[in-house]
Amino acid sequence: MNLQPANTEKLTTWKRVILPDVPNLYKIDFYLANDGYKALKKALDMKPDEVIDEVKKSNLRGRGGACFPTGLKWSFMPKNSDKPKYLCVNGDESEPGTFKDRQIFEFNPHLLIEGTLIACYAMGMTAAYIYIRGEYGKWIKILQKAIDDAYANGLIGEKILRTNFSTNITIHRGAGAYICGEESALMNSIEGERGYPRVRPPFPAQFGLWGCPTTINNVETISNIPIIINNGWKWYSQIGSVKHPGPLLVGVSGHVNNPGIFEMPTGEPLLEIIHRWAGGVPGNKGIKAVIPGGSSTMILRGDQLEGIRMDVDSLKAAGSSVGTAGIIVMDSDTDLIKVIRRITEFYYRESCGQCTPCREGTGWMFKILKRFESYQAKMEDIDLLMDVANNIEGNTICALGDAAAWPVQSMIRRFRDEFEKRAQVSHFQTMVV
């Protein structure tokens, strides 16, 4: 995977910390030699509440898609519980356009392990499960080796670093289901059930894995924890955007010369990321559209990108969201109807089928979009499509329904002309036949 920007000199002087430029860091000796597990030692000298406080003050927000404040989430966990508590680390990474957590498994697995241990200590957990999508067999092996080495070094297991803190870390391998990245489906999947999302409330902090208090965090989120503990919340909270600080793994794919995963402070200008980091569009073509944060986020017009930055507030103001920071770039020749048909097909296939609006609605949207793609749609189909999307949004058990509706809604709102062109052509075609 490409981690190097196309145009090094002109970019920020950010020195990578999540995916540092250190060879062989995935090996425990190299990790230890580079101050590895120092943050764990530091955290174990603090009180658990002090660790949570540090994370709260750092303003770290979840990197799994919803940008939820991590410290706040951690503080929802009951302090005194007669039940065991659990941590689930979400490495399901199946959102189209997203390929960042895989780089952490490959290049810096011990950072993830160290963060997992600190999180367990802070919230009083005796077991953590790292759920990884089944297709990542190769990366599961890398992480498993790192976990085994950490056990052998007394860093995981009983009486970690000779303190009274003990915890286990177990990898749980998924088996091909996008929905298992949704936190409640993930817990069901670990329990040996079908990966069906659960109705909330109750929320995981009260009733999670096996009915016990549980926190679910993304792989990249957890990997930020040792960085915060090592450098302090003050340092961390000053990186990038104030309300959404820290280093961010930004993925750029689609029509760019230098696709890859680039670590940068939050708040970098979107156009700068596309042109400088990702080397611009092949053939110097214009940008027709950009999906800024994985396929669930609202699509942006190429002519509205000026001034947009990669952070919560800026993308929200622009009518989209950061999501998983997986930017997909589409050049001026892209057939956007084909793009939205393919995205909708994905949600249709991956819907677990529990809720009628999602199960039926994604199928209807897919059918209508196939009509547009094959020039068989009528003008009224545009409003019909919007209507179906509106009826899914907000009416389902989990956010997959919304994730399916948003791309369609935003595509119609921002590229209505594309739909009209297809519908006109099809109208004309039926007339001549």
Added chain:
Amino acid sequence: MLSESNLNKVEELRKRYPTTQALLLPVLWMIQEQEGCISEESMKYTGALLNIPYGHILGVVTFYSMLQKKAVGKHHIEVCTNVSCMLRGSGKILEHIEKRLGIKIGEISQDQKWTLSETECLGSCGTAPMLVIGDEYYENLTLEKVDKLIDSLQ
């Protein structure tokens, strides 16, 4: 039916989970890795091993797309056709493979050697287009690379 070493692994895993049902996915993975697919017989065996009703196991096996109910061709080629790969030419790659192997998406070749499917995003969008065979990722594909790959597996 699980090998000795896998049975040992199961015993180790029992210590990691408060219920035996949680061992279901790990055990199904072991079976699939050993036998290539998960037969009815294996599901019954798993039920006995973990004390889970057969119906529950069937429900789980049919839910997850990577769990194979029947044997697939020797080389199962799965081409990602999701957005980022599509934008970078997965359609041409797929077409080329279909021509070379003489099979379409979802088919097994007559000599049982090849199975071809399309797949959803596999977390390689930055190295698109891509395909997987088993656990192995083949990224930044070109038609020449695909030809070489197929030749090497012939």
